[in-house]
Amino acid sequence: RKRILVTGGAGFVGSHLVDYLMKEGHEVIVVDNFFTGRKRNVEHWIGHGNFELIHHDIVNPLLIEVDEIYHLASPASPPHYMLNPVKTIKTNTVGTINMLGLARRVNARILIASTSEVYGDPEIHPQSESYWGHVNPIGPRACYDEGKRVAETLSYAYAKQEKVQVRVARIFNTYGPRMHMNDGRVVSNFILQALQNESITIYGHGKQTRSFQYVTDLVDGLVALMNSSYTLPINLGNPIEHNIDEFAQIIKSIVNGADSSIRYLPAVEDDPQRRRPDITRAKKYLNWEPKVSLDTGLRKAVEYFRREILRSS
Amino acid sequence: RKRILVTGGAGFVGSHLVDYLMKEGHEVIVVDNFFTGRKRNVEHWIGHGNFELIHHDIVNPLLIEVDEIYHLASPASPPHYMLNPVKTIKTNTVGTINMLGLARRVNARILIASTSEVYGDPEIHPQSESYWGHVNPIGPRACYDEGKRVAETLSYAYAKQEKVQVRVARIFNTYGPRMHMNDGRVVSNFILQALQNESITIYGHGKQTRSFQYVTDLVDGLVALMNSSYTLPINLGNPIEHNIDEFAQIIKSIVNGADSSIRYLPAVEDDPQRRRPDITRAKKYLNWEPKVSLDTGLRKAVEYFRREILRSS
Ligand SMILES: NC(=O)c1ccc[n+]([C@@H]2O[C@H](COP(=O)([O-])OP(=O)(O)OC[C@H]3O[C@@H](n4cnc5c(N)ncnc54)[C@H](O)[C@@H]3O)[C@@H](O)[C@H]2O)c1
Ligand SMILES: NC(=O)c1ccc[n+]([C@@H]2O[C@H](COP(=O)([O-])OP(=O)(O)OC[C@H]3O[C@@H](n4cnc5c(N)ncnc54)[C@H](O)[C@@H]3O)[C@@H](O)[C@H]2O)c1
Ligand SMILES: O=c1ccn([C@@H]2O[C@H](COP(=O)(O)OP(=O)(O)O)[C@@H](O)[C@H]2O)c(=O)[nH]1
Ligand SMILES: O=c1ccn([C@@H]2O[C@H](COP(=O)(O)OP(=O)(O)O)[C@@H](O)[C@H]2O)c(=O)[nH]1
Numbered sequence: 001r002k003r004i005l006v007t008g009g010a011g012f013v014g015s016h017l018v019d020y021l022m023k024e025g026h027e028v029i030v031v032d033n034f035f036t037g038r039k040r041n042v043e044h045w046i047g048h049g050n051f052e053l054i055h056h057d058i059v060n061p062l063l064i065e066v067d068e069i070y071h072l073a074s075p076a077s078p079p080h081y082m083l084n085p086v087k088t089i090k091t092n093t094v095g096t097i098n099m100l101g102l103a104r105r106v107n108a109r110i111l112i113a114s115t116s117e118v119y120g121d122p123e124i125h126p127q128s129e130s131y132w133g134h135v136n137p138i139g140p141r142a143c144y145d146e147g148k149r150v151a152e153t154l155s156y157a158y159a160k161q162e163k164v165q166v167r168v169a170r171i172f173n174t175y176g177p178r179m180h181m182n183d184g185r186v187v188s189n190f191i192l193q194a195l196q197n198e199s200i201t202i203y204g205h206g207k208q209t210r211s212f213q214y215v216t217d218l219v220d221g222l223v224a225l226m227n228s229s230y231t232l233p234i235n236l237g238n239p240i241e242h243n244i245d246e247f248a249q250i251i252k253s254i255v256n257g258a259d260s261s262i263r264y265l266p267a268v269e270d271d272p273q274r275r276r277p278d279i280t281r282a283k284k285y286l287n288w289e290p291k292v293s294l295d296t297g298l299r300k301a302v303e304y305f306r307r308e309i310l311r312s313s
Numbered sequence: 314r315k316r317i318l319v320t321g322g323a324g325f326v327g328s329h330l331v332d333y334l335m336k337e338g339h340e341v342i343v344v345d346n347f348f349t350g351r352k353r354n355v356e357h358w359i360g361h362g363n364f365e366l367i368h369h370d371i372v373n374p375l376l377i378e379v380d381e382i383y384h385l386a387s388p389a390s391p392p393h394y395m396l397n398p399v400k401t402i403k404t405n406t407v408g409t410i411n412m413l414g415l416a417r418r419v420n421a422r423i424l425i426a427s428t429s430e431v432y433g434d435p436e437i438h439p440q441s442e443s444y445w446g447h448v449n450p451i452g453p454r455a456c457y458d459e460g461k462r463v464a465e466t467l468s469y470a471y472a473k474q475e476k477v478q479v480r481v482a483r484i485f486n487t488y489g490p491r492m493h494m495n496d497g498r499v500v501s502n503f504i505l506q507a508l509q510n511e512s513i514t515i516y517g518h519g520k521q522t523r524s525f526q527y528v529t530d531l532v533d534g535l536v537a538l539m540n541s542s543y544t545l546p547i548n549l550g551n552p553i554e555h556n557i558d559e560f561a562q563i564i565k566s567i568v569n570g571a572d573s574s575i576r577y578l579p580a581v582e583d584d585p586q587r588r589r590p591d592i593t594r595a596k597k598y599l600n601w602e603p604k605v606s607l608d609t610g611l612r613k614a615v616e617y618f619r620r621e622i623l624r625s626s
């Protein structure tokens with residue numbers, strides 16, 4: 001049994017990770033500033049003897065004693081991270097420095113949640129971990145992309161110089177229950193639009209692609225990575241790729257009785273045109289690959305959205 | 314007459330900038346932690362009523378009142394910035410945040426010294442400012458390259474969000490008096506080797522290229538950029554390109570009586586293969602281009618090194 005810190009543990013991915021770790025019998029401490037996270041995501045653990053929830057912003061130093069750190073705190077979707085770009089960068093630079101400093105002091109292993117966005121708008125396809133990426137350092141997404149890139153750089157600098165044990169997960173698009181309804185991302189937008197019979201909004205030509213992974217697959221990958229001896233970055237994502245046009249049709253077919261039309265809107269700036277993980281490394285070193293099909297996963301997400309809509313009305 | 318802060322003002326470039334600004338009659342405040350800088354570089358101003366030297370590390374907040382900030386503090390050469398990668402990143406992230414926070418509070422215009430290293434090992438040639446770069450986020454140079462990239466990102470985030478007036482100079486290889494004798498860079502190594510009749514060390518095949526700018530040209534460019542209304546990044550460098558083999562011959566011919574042989578050593582990791590600035594933007598918006606020829610500039614640098622060797626013996 002370990003004492004495990006999950007930063008951003010009240011968020012979408014973090015709360016599923018907390019569920020997993022609690023069920024394994026660990027002591028879990030969540031640190032969150034509730035910028036995009038919600039108490040409700042972890043409310044089923046409040047009062048449990050192994051669980052603690054700390055309201056804290058990681059841009060400030062944190063003094064606690066732990067064995068392991070899953071460092072997930074960061075806004076994650078474009079509308080959230082663009083809301084306050086300065087804060088996004090501070091969280092990923094100063095915040096990550098604090099968590100690495102903590103890991104160093106207490107000699108804890110730390111896993112950093114990086115992202116496929118470090119590859120930017122990729123020129124090679126699919127993306128393997130050796131690809132250096134194609135990121136606009138002063139574009140609208142830069143606060144997140146460059147913030148995460150330098151968070152990786154920091155991690156390996158602490159590993160080399162301070163002997164901190166780091167693990168780096170490059171997470172690709174993930175969906176599932178507890179994802180944000182109004183973060184403007186494609187999965188949430190399309191499901192909401194289909195459920196409410198509004199037209200489905202496609203930005204640009206709809207031929208850009210993404211690969212969507214169900215959240216419990218990701219959690220399995222994060223835990224496998226933390227417990228492995230492999231120290232270089234590892235892609236965690238589902239290699240099954242769809243273009244956005246197809247994806248709109250898939251959602252319509254899953255949401256019973258959806259009658260939405262398709263509406264094409266202007267493309268967004270610097271929108272990556274293709275994205276698919278090469279997961280050879282994860283297969284080889286973690287013996288990991290996604291298990292949940294898009295159909296199964298999306299049905300669970302749709303179910304969650306249905307309940308949330310009911311709840312809020 | 315303005316009150317001007319120069320961070321890293323006791324360093325190579327900073328001290329030349331200080332000379333220029335002092336001669337223009339401004340009040341100049343230098344902030345430096347003397348990691349690579351030296352009091353001696355600015356000693357001729359100590360005691361002057363317009364000059365102040367503050368021993369301070371910009372990783373800590375700084376409270377002063379100024380009209381303009383030239384933010385140059387950062388280790389700059391590979392052996393210096395690789396000595397303590399964590400500190401290099403902290404200086405470029407936390408340090409830059411502090412200087413942007415200062416600029417914001419006192420409403421000062423701030424110029425950020427960025428670098429051609431944001432282009433990494435470039436795939437397009439010459440490099441124009443619209444190129445996104447090719448940088449290894451976890452390579453040995455990443456602490457500097459990614460640190461500078463995110464420093465740019467931070468600058469534009471503060472510009473957009475906090476209305477800070479920022480200027481960004483992407484500086485290409487620069488040389489001249491007061492450059493570091495033992496920083497392992499090509500100009501200093503070759504001059505020292507030629508002056509001491511040691512063999513000239515070429516890393517790799519010697520066909521990699523660089524373009525070298527004399528330091529007073531750079532200072533003119535920095536001042537022009539600070540005073541212009543142009544807000545996007547601007548390359549400041551000399552577009553005349555040489556490969557390292559040629560460069561070795563040039564140095565040998567300038568150092569009278571040099572009798573050095575050439576010694577080929579293994580290539581260094583992630584060494585950029587070609588680098589030359591496209592300076593169309595600087596010409597158009599700043600009416601700037603380099604004036605000092607390589608021959609004239611190198612003679613001054615060689616003279617400086619000769620005196621320094623005498624002095625230290
Ligand atoms: N969901 C995805 O598709 C995806 C893809 C790639 C990477 N990631 C990464 O995974 C991590 C989790 O993402 P998510 O989808 O769960 O997002 P989320 O927004 O649901 O969770 C992030 C959590 O971090 C918290 N947080 C943000 N800034 C903080 C700060 N300064 N101090 C303390 N807490 C702070 C938020 O309140 C939230 O609870 C993030 O680091 C994200 O970059 C997610
Ligand atoms: N010289 C070049 O060829 C070149 C090329 C590209 C960019 N640049 C940039 O220009 C700037 C100046 O470079 P330089 O060649 O004069 O290098 P330098 O090492 O001579 O000067 C840097 C100065 O910053 C100071 N410094 C470093 N970290 C500090 C900290 N945390 N707090 C306070 N002071 C600190 C050093 O003591 C030094 O005086 C740097 O930002 C560098 O990245 C230089
Ligand atoms: O238990 C700890 C230890 C360190 N830090 C912070 O982590 C950062 C980096 O720590 P490090 O040991 O690298 O550096 P230093 O304290 O020397 O700046 C510092 O700002 C600390 O405040 C923290 O939040 N908790
Ligand atoms: O209502 C929407 C939301 C998103 N997208 C597109 O879907 C893709 C995925 O966008 P998302 O914001 O979900 O994630 P990211 O770009 O970070 O992968 C991008 O090409 C978006 O332009 C879309 O067509 N309609």
Ligand SMILES: O=c1ccn([C@@H]2O[C@H](COP(=O)(O)OP(=O)(O)O)[C@@H](O)[C@H]2O)c(=O)[nH]1
Binds near residue numbers: 375419
């Ligand atoms: O005169 C100043 C004003 C701010 N800062 C530092 O600059 C950083 C960023 O300032 P900002 O105003 O963006 O943010 P905040 O103070 O809200 O973190 C902070 O850490 C401050 O300590 C500084 O060093 N000098």
Ligand SMILES: O=c1ccn([C@@H]2O[C@H](COP(=O)(O)OP(=O)(O)O)[C@@H](O)[C@H]2O)c(=O)[nH]1
Binds near residue numbers: 557
């Ligand atoms: O003694 C030396 C020092 C450097 N170089 C090469 O010269 C180029 C410029 O190196 P420097 O460290 O001066 O600067 P940067 O790589 O940052 O441009 C690189 O290709 C180095 O491999 C070399 O051949 N011999």
